[in-house]
Amino acid sequence: MKYILMMNTMKTGQGVPDWPRKDLQAHIAFMMDFAKDLRESGELVSAEGLAFPDQARLVRAGKDGSPITDGVFPEGKEFLAGYWIVNVETPERAYAIAARASAAPGPGGAPLNMPIEVRPVMSAPPPEML
Amino acid sequence: MTPPPGHFAAEHLLRELAPQVLGALIRRYREFAAAEDAAQEALIAAATQWPREGVPDNPRAWLMQVASRRMVDYVRREAARRKRETVAAMQMDALAPPADAGMGTEEDDTLTLLFMCCHPALTPSSAIALTLRAVGGLTTAEIASAFLVPEATMAQRISRAKQTIKTSGVLFSFPADRERADRLRAVLHVLYLIFNEGYTSSAGPDLLRLELSGEAIRLTRALHALLPDDAEVAGLLALMLLTDARRSARTGPDGELISLTQQDRTRWDRTEIAEGTALLTAALAKGSVGAYQLQAAIAAVHDEAECAEDTDWPQILALYELLKRMSDNPMVMLNHAIAAAMVDGPAKGLELLAALDADKRLAGHHRLDAVRAHLLEMAGDPQAAIRHYRIAARKTTNLPERNYLTAQAARLSDGS
Numbered sequence: 104m105k106y107i108l109m110m111n112t113m114k115t116g117q118g119v120p121d122w123p124r125k126d127l128q129a130h131i132a133f134m135m136d137f138a139k140d141l142r143e144s145g146e147l148v149s150a151e152g153l154a155f156p157d158q159a160r161l162v163r164a165g166k167d168g169s170p171i172t173d174g175v176f177p178e179g180k181e182f183l184a185g186y187w188i189v190n191v192e193t194p195e196r197a198y199a200i201a202a203r204a205s206a207a208p209g210p211g212g213a214p215l216n217m218p219i220e221v222r223p224v225m226s227a228p229p230p231e232m233l
Numbered sequence: 234m235t236p237p238p239g240h241f242a243a244e245h246l247l248r249e250l251a252p253q254v255l256g257a258l259i260r261r262y263r264e265f266a267a268a269e270d271a272a273q274e275a276l277i278a279a280a281t282q283w284p285r286e287g288v289p290d291n292p293r294a295w296l297m298q299v300a301s302r303r304m305v306d307y308v309r310r311e312a313a314r315r316k317r318e319t320v321a322a323m324q325m326d327a328l329a330p331p332a333d334a335g336m337g338t339e340e341d342d343t344l345t346l347l348f349m350c351c352h353p354a355l356t357p358s359s360a361i362a363l364t365l366r367a368v369g370g371l372t373t374a375e376i377a378s379a380f381l382v383p384e385a386t387m388a389q390r391i392s393r394a395k396q397t398i399k400t401s402g403v404l405f406s407f408p409a410d411r412e413r414a415d416r417l418r419a420v421l422h423v424l425y426l427i428f429n430e431g432y433t434s435s436a437g438p439d440l441l442r443l444e445l446s447g448e449a450i451r452l453t454r455a456l457h458a459l460l461p462d463d464a465e466v467a468g469l470l471a472l473m474l475l476t477d478a479r480r481s482a483r484t485g486p487d488g489e490l491i492s493l494t495q496q497d498r499t500r501w502d503r504t505e506i507a508e509g510t511a512l513l514t515a516a517l518a519k520g521s522v523g524a525y526q527l528q529a530a531i532a533a534v535h536d537e538a539e540c541a542e543d544t545d546w547p548q549i550l551a552l553y554e555l556l557k558r559m560s561d562n563p564m565v566m567l568n569h570a571i572a573a574a575m576v577d578g579p580a581k582g583l584e585l586l587a588a589l590d591a592d593k594r595l596a597g598h599h600r601l602d603a604v605r606a607h608l609l610e611m612a613g614d615p616q617a618a619i620r621h622y623r624i625a626a627r628k629t630t631n632l633p634e635r636n637y638l639t640a641q642a643a644r645l646s647d648g649s
Contacts, residue, residue, distance in 0.1 A: 104630075145390030148382050190382050192356055225632040 105190050105224035106197035112217050113182040115156045122210045129208050152185035197221050243283045251370025254296045256342020259405045266395040271303035344459050345407050351420040354401040359394035360423045379445050421469050424453050428473050467516035468526030474509030475532035478502040490637040494541040506536045527556045546575035563595045567604050579612035599628035615645045
């Protein structure tokens with residue numbers, strides 16, 4: 104069963120974290136360890152980090168189908184910072200992985216306890232009913 | 234692109250030989266993980282060379298030679314790493330004839346390997362991956378694409394499964410009599426899961442995706458050839474064939490699900506139905522009826538009906554009554570409720586469903602809502618049926634099933 108773990112933690116107007124270098128390095132090292140463990144457990148399907156919200160554009164089709172882009176978002180709107188897709192045996196395992204990501208270290212090395220949204224990825228059709 | 238016919242012949246031969254070569258290597262070197270890697274490398278070498286240069290006169294010996302060379306390399310590396318004994322001594326040891334040379338046959342090896350790969354110490358997904366690679370002779374890349382995960386992920390899963398086998402001290406030996414029945418049940422369950430994975434993920438043609446259900450049928454057929462007197466092995470093979478027979482009728486042109494009652498039965502595979510029915514008849518005659526035989530019998534009753542209206546529901550209901558006594562599976566209870574509704578009317582089915590509401594394993598499961606919606610529709614309550622079809626659609630994690638359930642709700646609300 105595949106699950107997506109979404110880190111909806113970026114906000115408009117938020118810049119690069121201004122943490123001390125040591126704390127930033129600890130955070131990055133944690134994330135790299137986390138990804139490595141998921142690869143080694145044979146559970147990682149894919150993972151991506153996304154660019155900051157100032158790179159985001161909202162696109163709608165105009166009357167002739169051409170793109171109309173809008174980049175002005177309300178202050179404080181939450182954005183997806185990145186995601187992992189994992190293939191695990193149980194939902195509990197997906198929650199445990201999400202909890203580990205949530206506790207990534209922040210300033211001063213204290214856990215951030217970020218909210219991680221966990222949702223099943225739609226899969227192939229189930230066996231038909233006999 | 235269509236590969237030349239020779240390609241398929243060589244591939245078929247390789248899959249047959251894979252477990253035999255691996256079994257012989259393990260018996261000789263007693264190193265499952267390394268033997269598995271060596272066998273895999275030999276198979277890959279054969280898969281590239283044979284179609285180009287022709288199949289060697291003795292393909293098994295060819296594979297053994299290539300794989301043994303890899304094993305000797307491995308033993309050398311291990312020797313260098315451990316620095317416990319001289320390289321020469323280890324080589325001599327590795328090349329010496331095994332103590333049990335000549336014991337056991339290739340067939341025994343295949344069976345022993347299956348028992349090993351489906352060991353209860355492994356999680357189902359690990360056992361599936363290991364079985365497909367070690368017994369099925371598939372490459373890691375093929376298995377990864379079948380399960381839609383990256384190759385590196387599948388490689389890790391396989392290597393961890395091998396590690397589990399190593400650390401839990403599972404021996405390359407035939408299970409003792411007292412545990413053989415349990416171990417065989419585990420093997421059958423893994424084969425059943427492989428079949429289901431393939432059968433349920435066949436939405437749309439994808440040439441790169443491996444036919445997992447075909448592979449499960451092939452492995453179960455081989456197991457049946459090794460244990461021809463086991464009625465449950467025959468029952469599982471019959472169940473697979475009788476279910477697979479409906480494959481091309483169960484999805485529409487866009488991969489949408491078509492329910493059993495709506496399927497075009499002229500598209501069912503008569504050859505598979507005949508083979509499955511014959512297997513089942515012979516198995517049932519042996520007198521030790523098990524859950525796979527009963528499920529196969531239910532599939533056979535469906536397959537026998539020329540049209541949905543001809544379905545012998547009283548017989549299906551009787552079979553579910555037997556199955557219920559044998560297995561405590563909530564899905565069996567759900568299907569039993571459907572059969573009861575078909576025989577005694579929807580009120581009876583809904584009454585049985587009400588009793589299932591208390592079952593924790595089904596609590597919140599979309600199937601319970603889907604069946605309830607279906608029975609409410611039968612009972613002439615379209616508004617309640619629409620409501621439950623929509624609840625089920627919200628809960629399912631299967632896209633084609635969500636589309637199917639949404640379409641059922643839409644059909645009823647358009648009509649009312």
